[in-house]
Each structure stands twice: as structure tokens, then as C-alpha cells.
Amino acid sequence: MDPTHAKPRPGAAATSNNNTRRGFLVGAIYSLWGLIGTALSAPAIAYLLKAPRSPQTGNWVEAGDIAKLPQDQPIELVFRRERKDGWKVISEKKTAWVIRSADNRIVAFGPQCTHLGCAYHFEEDAGKFLCPCHNSLFSTEGRVLTGPAPRPLDRYEAKIEGSKLLLGRLRQSGERSV
Amino acid sequence: MKRRLDAVLGWLEHRTGIRTVTQRFLYEEIPASSGWRQVFGSVALFLFLVQFFTGVMLAINYAPTPGDAYNSLRYILMELTAGRLMRGLHHWGASMLVVVVVLHMVQVFVYGAYKKPREVTWLIGVALLLLTFTYALTGYLLPWDNRAYWGTVVATQIAGQAPLLGPYMSRLLGGSGAVGVVTFARFYGLHVLLLPPTTLLLIGVHVFLVRKHGVAPIPGDERLPKKPFFPGQVLRDTAAIFVAFAALFTLAVAVRVPLEQLADPSDTTYIPRPEWYFLFLFQSLKLFPGSLEVVASVGLPTLTVLTLVLVPFIDRQKMVHLTRRTVAFGMVTLALIGWTGLTAAAILSTPAGSAWAAVDYSLPTDWMSLSPEEMAGVAYFRQENCASCHSLGEGGAKAGPDLTQVSVHRNAAWMIDHFRQPSAVRPGTSMPPVQLSDEQLNSLAAFLLKLTPRNSLALRQAPEFAARGAMIYQEQRCGACHAVNGVGARFGPPLNGLAKRRSRSWVEQHFADPRKFEPQSTMPPYRLPSSDMRTLSAYLFGLPD
Numbered sequence: 218m219d220p221t222h223a224k225p226r227p228g229a230a231a232t233s234n235n236n237t238r239r240g241f242l243v244g245a246i247y248s249l250w251g252l253i254g255t256a257l258s259a260p261a262i263a264y265l266l267k268a269p270r271s272p273q274t275g276n277w278v279e280a281g282d283i284a285k286l287p288q289d290q291p292i293e294l295v296f297r298r299e300r301k302d303g304w305k306v307i308s309e310k311k312t313a314w315v316i317r318s319a320d321n322r323i324v325a326f327g328p329q330c331t332h333l334g335c336a337y338h339f340e341e342d343a344g345k346f347l348c349p350c351h352n353s354l355f356s357t358e359g360r361v362l363t364g365p366a367p368r369p370l371d372r373y374e375a376k377i378e379g380s381k382l383l384l385g386r387l388r389q390s391g392e393r394s395v
Numbered sequence: 396m397k398r399r400l401d402a403v404l405g406w407l408e409h410r411t412g413i414r415t416v417t418q419r420f421l422y423e424e425i426p427a428s429s430g431w432r433q434v435f436g437s438v439a440l441f442l443f444l445v446q447f448f449t450g451v452m453l454a455i456n457y458a459p460t461p462g463d464a465y466n467s468l469r470y471i472l473m474e475l476t477a478g479r480l481m482r483g484l485h486h487w488g489a490s491m492l493v494v495v496v497v498l499h500m501v502q503v504f505v506y507g508a509y510k511k512p513r514e515v516t517w518l519i520g521v522a523l524l525l526l527t528f529t530y531a532l533t534g535y536l537l538p539w540d541n542r543a544y545w546g547t548v549v550a551t552q553i554a555g556q557a558p559l560l561g562p563y564m565s566r567l568l569g570g571s572g573a574v575g576v577v578t579f580a581r582f583y584g585l586h587v588l589l590l591p592p593t594t595l596l597l598i599g600v601h602v603f604l605v606r607k608h609g610v611a612p613i614p615g616d617e618r619l620p621k622k623p624f625f626p627g628q629v630l631r632d633t634a635a636i637f638v639a640f641a642a643l644f645t646l647a648v649a650v651r652v653p654l655e656q657l658a659d660p661s662d663t664t665y666i667p668r669p670e671w672y673f674l675f676l677f678q679s680l681k682l683f684p685g686s687l688e689v690v691a692s693v694g695l696p697t698l699t700v701l702t703l704v705l706v707p708f709i710d711r712q713k714m715v716h717l718t719r720r721t722v723a724f725g726m727v728t729l730a731l732i733g734w735t736g737l738t739a740a741a742i743l744s745t746p747a748g749s750a751w752a753a754v755d756y757s758l759p760t761d762w763m764s765l766s767p768e769e770m771a772g773v774a775y776f777r778q779e780n781c782a783s784c785h786s787l788g789e790g791g792a793k794a795g796p797d798l799t800q801v802s803v804h805r806n807a808a809w810m811i812d813h814f815r816q817p818s819a820v821r822p823g824t825s826m827p828p829v830q831l832s833d834e835q836l837n838s839l840a841a842f843l844l845k846l847t848p849r850n851s852l853a854l855r856q857a858p859e860f861a862a863r864g865a866m867i868y869q870e871q872r873c874g875a876c877h878a879v880n881g882v883g884a885r886f887g888p889p890l891n892g893l894a895k896r897r898s899r900s901w902v903e904q905h906f907a908d909p910r911k912f913e914p915q916s917t918m919p920p921y922r923l924p925s926s927d928m929r930t931l932s933a934y935l936f937g938l939p940d
């Protein structure tokens with residue numbers, strides 16, 4: 218492949234002077250192509266891999282009325298929220314598993330198993346969340362009891378205004394809120 | 396390490412013969428006279444590959460339907476890292492490709508390199524030239540802004556005028572003169588699906604034929620020993636490619652390609668213009684008025700292509716020295732004069748586009764939602780040179796505080812007192828009093844209260860016509876009867892969307908004598924100096940719908 222290693226053309230005078238000149242020309246060719254290649258590939262890599270500079274869409278959305286939530290009993294709430302999808306803002310249906318504790322504290326779990334993203338459900342008899350895909354089992358605090366799930370259930374940021382439950386961004390456990 | 400590499404390369408060579416092929420390609424013998432004049436073909440090929448690469452890059456973030464096309468391009472430009480660079484390279488690369496392809500053709504033409512046995516090489520070159528123009532024509536529509544839309548309307552209308560073929564042409568282009576989803580889909584399909592493989596195939600055959608017949612010698616070459624293509628000529632080609640690429644990259648970085656307003660088929664004020672290399676065609680239509688127009692729109696281009704095709708069959712003498720190619724030089728000179736004249740005439744006769752048509756939508760347009768009072772504040776901010784002591788979030792040490800910091804805003808009353816007599820409000824301050832009327836100070840305060848670190852860049856982009864127009868709007872108290880962006884009274888009609896309802900001349904004449912147009916109107920006549928009138932109407936026409 219490398220043309221510099223090609224045998225000299227038959228009949229060409231292979232003096233050392235000629236070889237230096239030839240080496241210089243070949244070096245110049247490689248350098249120029251190297252520069253062009255870098256100038257094209259570096260921006261292309263940034264273009265493909267860097268996250269878009271979109272404004273954050275982590276607005277609070279109303280998910281329901283806390284008065285209607287049973288105490289210590291997980292319930293699946295359905296709400297709509299806007300999400301920026303590339304060049305579009307789409308309104309999509311989202312769900313959350315919400316538990317209200319006795320002191321009116323709210324925990325809202327993201328609806329997907331942390332293993333491979335299957336939708337889990339609540340097993341009323343066992344009082345645990347079960348993912349049907351690979352049998353990951355979560356406690357009502359979101360802890361992994363058994364199964365391949367690598368981390369506890371993700372939680373929505375949650376706050377209460379009046380009697381309304383507002384949900385914010387979905388965060389992985391261990392991720393500090395800012 | 397080296398032995399291992401050699402072993403791998405040896406294996407590859409044995410299984411594919413790739414080293415032999417590469418060597419045969421590189422050690423091709425070329426005539427002794429070959430040199431810098433032969434670099435254009437390589438540069439054209441390189442630029443085509445850059446177009447291919449940047450085109451793919453753009454395509455993977457682009458939604459090829461009208462509307463979405465515009466939004467996704469805006470997303471590429473505003474939100475993706477290096478997105479503007481990719482589009483810049485693709486846009487300027489197209490212009491450069493046209494230039495280099497034409498230079499390549501001129502070089503071959505004046506040297507007479509199309510002569511026997513290289514006629515087919517030339518014909519394929521002509522086909523590649525036409526393909527280049529087809530890329531340019533179809534790619535022009537893809538941003539789906541006003542410029543793209545209206546330019547394509549003109550182009551498809553011209554195609555529709557062709558004698559006999561006209562109706563079929565316009566049907567093929569997706570409708571009878573109307574540019575819409577079908578035209579868009581066809582242009583996109585041509586641009587990305589049909590043209591690239593066709594071009595690659597033709598380039599392949601073109602290069603194969605160049606190799607088959609060898610690089611065209613000039614008389615006298617036969618007496619001199621031939622030389623290898625590598626490394627001397629390869630370095631010349633590489634150097635020329637590097638220069639072209641450096642120029643292209645500089646253009647792409649330094650000259651922003653604007654994105655105009657989303658295509659608006661109801662816009663009656665837009666002045667369509669084709670890309671600069673098509674201006675001569677556009678202008679030539681004016682030389683043939685009325686029913687003769689078809690001569691310029693279809694006749695002359697067809698004749699030109701036919702001439703190019705027939706060149707190697709008309710001029711069948713043996714190769715002669717460059718100094719004896721007077722006819723060829725004459726033709727090139729004539730073509731150059733004709734092209735330059737027509738292009739210059741087209742540029743000179745282009746009426747200045749409206750200020751609002753030049754608004755660049757690939758920059759943030761938050762300023763559009765400012766109320767007239769806030770927008771007028773921008774004008775006063777500029778008029779009073781506030782920026783000489785205050786920064787607007789751009790950093791850098793200045794005498795006064797950064798005005799995007801909400802903490803310095805407080806409230807309007809405090810700010811106005813502060814403007815009037817800074818030292819009374821803040822003892823020891825070096826800020827001079829702002830010499831403006833109460834209303835003007837209100838405007839200035841309204842604008843400053845709107846500033847945040849996030850929107851300051853976007854608000855600073857407010858074009859001069861909008862700021863000054865809003866200032867006139869405020870001075871004339873238009874807001875006492877009209878609303879803009881939801882602010883103002885409703886005695887008169889709201890002014891957003893005025894561009895959709897009225898022509899500019901209507902609006903300007905209406906100012907002078909409203910009753911003449913609407914006998915029931917309660918609007919008093921306004922006699923503004925004509926420059927103020929133009930600025931005010933530009934502001935009103937540029938309002939968001």
C-alpha cells in the first residue's frame with residue numbers, strides 16, 4: 218500500500234540526492250492530506266458525538282391530585298409532558314409509580330426497569346415491583362431485591378403545590394439534584 | 396512490529412493485489428509537459444468528495460419534508476456542534492465545485508485535449524458539468540426558506556416554458572409551476588439518491604478513460620522522456636487540493652450562510668434571486684422580452700450544451716501548440732465577457748431586498764417577541780452608547796456592571812431615577828446622567844428589565860431597522876390604538892401579520908391619508924420623513940405573524 222516502499226522505477230537514477238528530494242515530496246503529500254483529514258474529521262466527530270445545545274426541558278408538570286392518592290399504596294399515574302425531540306417539541310404520555318407515605322411525602326418512580334427498560338408492575342400480594350422481562354424485583358422504596366437490575370428504580374423530582382403533585386426530571390438514583 | 400505489518404500487508408497483497416494496483420496507478424507515466432495546469436480535475440474530484448461527505452453529515456440530521464426540513468436545518472445550525480461548519484462547507488463547496496469544474500473544462504478546451512482519441516472523455520465531462528448544475532438547482536430548494544422556495548418557483552417556471560416538453564417537464568418536477576411537497580420530494584430524491592451514484596459512475600468512467608488514453612500531451616512531448624505520476628504530479632495535485640480546501644474552510648468559517656424566513660408562498664414582497672452562478676441565465680431572460688423569452692430560457696442553454704457536445708467532432712485537427720489555438724481562446728474570452736456582463740448587470744439591477752427579508756433565522760430571534768416599548772429601548776441603549784461602559788453578558792471588564800445580572804435591575808422606578816441622576820441614587824458612581832425624555836427612559840428601563848444572561852445574546856441580535864422602527868412607533872404613539880406582540884390598544888387592528896394583509900406601498904400611502912383607503916377610518920394622517928416611513932414599515936412588516 219505504502220508507495221514509499223515501492224521499488225524505484227527501473228532506470229531511475231537512484232542517487233542519494235534524488236532520494237532526499239523524493240522523501241521530501243512524499244512527506245509533503247502525507248502532511249497535507251493529514252491536515253485535510255484532520256480538518257474534516259475532527260468537526261465531524263464533534264458534530265456526531267456532542268449533545269445538542271438545546272435548552273433544558275425539565276419543566277414541572279402536574280401529575281395529579283395528592284388527595285386522591287392512597288397512602289403507602291403504589292399507584293400508576295398518567296400525565297402528559299413536553300419533550301424536545303431533535304428539532305421538534307413533542308407532547309407525550311408519561312407514567313409514574315407514585316407512593317404517598319403517611320407524612321404526605323411523595324415518591325415517584327420512573328416506569329421502567331433499570332435493567333433493560335421493560336415496564337414493571339406492582340404485585341399487590343407481594344407488595345413489590347416486579348419486572349416481567351428478567352424477574353427483577355424492587356421494594357416499594359425502589360431498592361433491588363433480586364434479579365439483574367443494576368441500580369434502584371429511577372425517581373422523578375417531585376413537589377407538592379397546594380393539593381397538586383408536580384413532577385420534574387427523572388433522575389437515576391445516586392444522581393445529585395442541582 | 397514492522398515485520399508484522401509487512402506480513403499483514405503481504406497477506407493483503409496476495410489476496411487482493413491491492414499494492415500492485417496502487418503502484419500501477421501511482422507510477423502511471425505522464426507526458427513531460429504535465430504540470431500545474433492538470434490539477435483541476437483532481438481538485439474537482441476532491442471537492443465532489445467533500446460535498447458527498449458533508450452532504451451525508453447534513454442528511455443524518457435533516458428531515459426531508461417541507462417545514463420539517465427548515466426546522467431540522469435550523470436545529471443543525473443552532474444546536475449542533477460544527478453544524479454551521481458542515482452546512483458552510485456544503486454551501487460554499489457547491490460554489491467552488493462549479494468554479495473548479497468550469498476551470499477544468501476551460502483548460503481542456505484551450506489545450507484541445509478533447510481531440511481524438513479523447514472525445515468520450517470530453518462528453519462524460521460535459522455530462523458531469525450538467526450534473527453539477529443539477530445538484531446546485533435541486534440543493535437550492537432543500538433549506539425550504541423563502542430564498543429556496545422563490546428561487547425554485549422561478550426555475551420550475553422556466554422549465555415549464557420549454558417548447559413541446561414544457562408540460563412534461565413541469566409534471567416531472569412535481570406540478571404545474573407550483574412548488575410544494577411533490578416538487579420537494581423529487582428534488583430531494585434527485586439530489587441524494589439519483590445524482591450521487593450517477594456522478595460516481597461517470598467519474599469512474601472519466602478517470603478510467605483518462606488512464607486508458609493517458610494524459611493529453613502537447614506537441615513536442617513525444618521527444619521528451621515521460622515521467623511518473625508519483626510523487627511530483629501527486630504533490631502538485633495535493634497542493635492544489637490543499638489550497639482549495641483551505642479557501643473553502645475559511646469561507647465556511649468566516650462567511651455565515653443565512654437561513655431566511657420559512658418559505659412563505661403568500662409573500663408578495665420577496666424578490667427571488669438564483670445562486671450567483673445562475674445569475675447570467677436569469678439576466679439573459681431580460682434580453683428577450685415577451686414571446687421571445689423562450690430563446691433565452693431554453694434556446695440558448697440548449698444551444699450551448701449542444702456546442703459543447705459537438706466540439707470534439709467539429710474540431711478534428713491534430714493537437715497544435717497553445718499559441719495557435721486562437722479560436723479556442725477567442726471563444727473562451729467571449730464566453731467570459733458574456734458571463735461577466737450578464738452577471739454584473741444582474742447584480743446591479745437587483746433592487747435592494749427588504750430589511751426584514753434579510754433577517755437571519757439561524758440566529759436566535761428572541762428579539763422578535765419584544766414589545767415596541769422594549770424594542771425602542773434597544774435603540775436608546777445603542778443611541779446612548781450604554782455598551783461603552785456596560786457589558787451585556789459578553790464578559791470583559793468594563794467600567795459599569797454587567798446589565799444582564801438581574802441584581803442590578805431592581806425595578807423600573809429605581810432605574811429611571813438612576814438614569815436621571817446616577818450620583819443621587821448611588822453616591823460616588825461615575826455614570827453620567829442619561830439625557831432622555833421620561834418616555835424614552837421608560838423604554839430603556841423596559842428593555843433592561845427584560846434582559847437575562849440567557850437571552851442577552853439573542854436580544855443583542857435585534858437588527859437596526861427593528862430597533863429604530865420601534866423607536867419611531869413609540870414616538871408616534873402608534874400603541875395608543877394598535878397592538879404589537881399583544882401589547883397596546885385595540886382601537887385599530889393589531890399589527891402583527893400586516894405583511895400578510897397589505898403591500899408595503901399600501902401601508903406607506905395609507906399613513907399619509909388613511910381615509911383615502913378606508914373612508915370609515917379614524918386614523919389621523921401621518922406625514923413622516925420618507926426614511927422614517929421606510930424604517931417604520933420595515934419594522935411592522937418584520938413582526939412575527
